[in-house]
Amino acid sequence: MIQLLTFGAALLVFLLLLGVIYALQRVAKTRAGGGKVGENGLTLQGFSYALILLAVAYALAMLYVFVRGTVWEGHLMEWMNIVVRLMHITFGIAWIGASFYFVFLENALNRTHNVRDELAGNLWAVHGGGFYYLEKYKLAPKEIPRDLHWFKYEAYFTWLSGFSLLFVVYYFNASSMLIDPKILDVSPLAGVAIGIGSFVAGWLIYDGLCKTPLVTKGWWFIGVGGLLVTAFAFFYCHVFSARAAYIHFGAMLGTIMVANVFFIIIPAQKEMVKAATEGRPLDPQLGKNAGLRSLHNNYFTLPVLFVMVSNHFPSTFGNAYPWLVLVAISVGTAGVKHWLNLREKHQATVLVLPASALFLLAVAFTTAPRKEAGGAAACQPVSMAQVQSIVQARCVRCHSSNPTDEVFKSAPNGVKYDSPEDIIRLKDKIMQRVVITKTMPQNNKTNMTQEERDLIRCWIEQGALGGPAAGGVAPGGL
Numbered sequence: 001m002i003q004l005l006t007f008g009a010a011l012l013v014f015l016l017l018l019g020v021i022y023a024l025q026r027v028a029k030t031r032a033g034g035g036k037v038g039e040n041g042l043t044l045q046g047f048s049y050a051l052i053l054l055a056v057a058y059a060l061a062m063l064y065v066f067v068r069g070t071v072w073e074g075h076l077m078e079w080m081n082i083v084v085r086l087m088h089i090t091f092g093i094a095w096i097g098a099s100f101y102f103v104f105l106e107n108a109l110n111r112t113h114n115v116r117d118e119l120a121g122n123l124w125a126v127h128g129g130g131f132y133y134l135e136k137y138k139l140a141p142k143e144i145p146r147d148l149h150w151f152k153y154e155a156y157f158t159w160l161s162g163f164s165l166l167f168v169v170y171y172f173n174a175s176s177m178l179i180d181p182k183i184l185d186v187s188p189l190a191g192v193a194i195g196i197g198s199f200v201a202g203w204l205i206y207d208g209l210c211k212t213p214l215v216t217k218g219w220w221f222i223g224v225g226g227l228l229v230t231a232f233a234f235f236y237c238h239v240f241s242a243r244a245a246y247i248h249f250g251a252m253l254g255t256i257m258v259a260n261v262f263f264i265i266i267p268a269q270k271e272m273v274k275a276a277t278e279g280r281p282l283d284p285q286l287g288k289n290a291g292l293r294s295l296h297n298n299y300f301t302l303p304v305l306f307v308m309v310s311n312h313f314p315s316t317f318g319n320a321y322p323w324l325v326l327v328a329i330s331v332g333t334a335g336v337k338h339w340l341n342l343r344e345k346h347q348a349t350v351l352v353l354p355a356s357a358l359f360l361l362a363v364a365f366t367t368a369p370r371k372e373a374g375g376a377a378a379c380q381p382v383s384m385a386q387v388q389s390i391v392q393a394r395c396v397r398c399h400s401s402n403p404t405d406e407v408f409k410s411a412p413n414g415v416k417y418d419s420p421e422d423i424i425r426l427k428d429k430i431m432q433r434v435v436i437t438k439t440m441p442q443n444n445k446t447n448m449t450q451e452e453r454d455l456i457r458c459w460i461e462q463g464a465l466g467g468p469a470a471g472g473v474a475p476g477g478l
């Protein structure tokens with residue numbers, strides 16, 4: 001009864017939301033063209049969009065409550081994951097694309113040849129079958145044009161979709177995806193609070209640092225910033241499971257990036273537009289400040305992009321010192337971005353790219369698996385049956401056609417060990433996750449022992465032999 005009432009109330013709120021959106025749309029239509037000069041888009045329309053987003057999120061939450069505990073729960077989560085992830089990638093590409101493009105413009109601007117007095121520079125480009133000519137003003141044009149394009153929603157929506165994805169993948173399943181009791185045994189709620197709190201802390205510390213004189217002292221700023229970033233990587237890797245720690249590191253940098261846009265860059269631009277429309281002199285510091293934050297964002301892009309794909313690479317987060325690997329890769333990738341920026345300014349010091357590449361290669365080299373003492377020679381012959389019984393005991397509760405795990409209702413990443421052939425086919429991945437990086441079983445939930453890992457290693461090094469001849473059970477026998 002109480003459930004029915006709650007559902008009824010939820011439905012009512014949802015319909016109410018739809019009603020408000022409809023009304024807003026009508027008002028927006030009658031006021032077409034009523035936006036502020038210099039701001040692109042109707043604020044009323046923006047408001048409706050925000051409400052639509054809220055309504056969709058709300059409807060999804062209701063749907064989730066409806067299907068919880070049924071066979072559709074896993075399916076719904078998977079589709080939420082697909083949709084939110086696609087949105088995140090799309091907005092992210094638009095945002096980072098714009099960041100790369102504008103830093104390129106700034107770097108490649110012709111500042112000397114045939115430049116009018118009021119201009120900082122100009123640039124010719126050819127793209128998509130057309131010639132483009134751009135001019136950058138030293139301060140602002142005499143009159144702010146009616147259609148002025150802003151770049152902010154890419155950033156906001158990248159962050160919003162990323163934050164939602166964090167919930168879909170990590171926070172809704174915090175006990176298995178976020179927390180590894182062997183690292184720190186905190187409650188799921190505490191884990192989520194630490195995660196979200198750390199983003200706020202990251203921004204406050206970074207923003208504080210940018211307001212000290214240090215920000216103008218190139219290498220000092222990089223040094224102190226680097227130490228802080230390292231501290232965050234260390235912190236995350238000692239609080240969360242390694243995969244989640246990596247994502248939080250990226251999300252923390254991403255939060256700083258979007259907060260730069262929201263709190264510094266856009267307000268500075270609004271102030272510049274306002275001053276220009278009112279004919280007041282512009283404070284050049286505003287533009288400089290925004291430009292600096294924009295440049296910081298630009299250097300964060302490649303490290304953040306690495307983090308976003310890092311989940312596919314257990315040799316990075318599965319290392320014994322995952323935070324060191326993370327920081328090293330961040331430094332190497334930021335170095336590559338630095339070279340790209342220098343190259344655009346025609347100042348390429350040839351050494352920056354090889355140095356960054358060498359640095360990244362050194363990371364690959366130092367994280368390579370050690371050769372086990374004795375190698376295959378130290379192994380007793382291992383039969384398929386032994387391997388099967390280990391997999392049966394440690395893996396199939398998650399990785400099978402009918403998982404029995406209380407969290408993973410469908411085989412993670414589609415990896416199923418239903419038959420000996422499945423195990424043989426996936427032996428390389430098993431080697432990587434079970435023997436080398438020990439990142440499977442997930443958080444070692446099934447308490448796999450080192451002896452079992454050694455047996456698996458021996459079996460693979462002996463050629464991963466299967467079938468009845470090697471003591472295996474015929475397909476379907478598991």
Ligand code: HEC
Pocket residue numbers: 243311391394395396397398399405408412413415429430433434440441442445446448
């Ligand atoms: C508690 C559930 C659980 C158990 C038990 C478990 N896994 Fe996993 N496994 C997962 C999850 C979740 C993922 C996806 C996330 C990831 O890649 O870390 C995964 C991913 C994998 C992958 C990567 C697949 C890919 O596409 O890259 C392999 C390989 C794997 N598991 C092997 C194993 C083996 C072998 C065992 C047993 C020794 C095992 N797992 C036990 C949950 C589990």
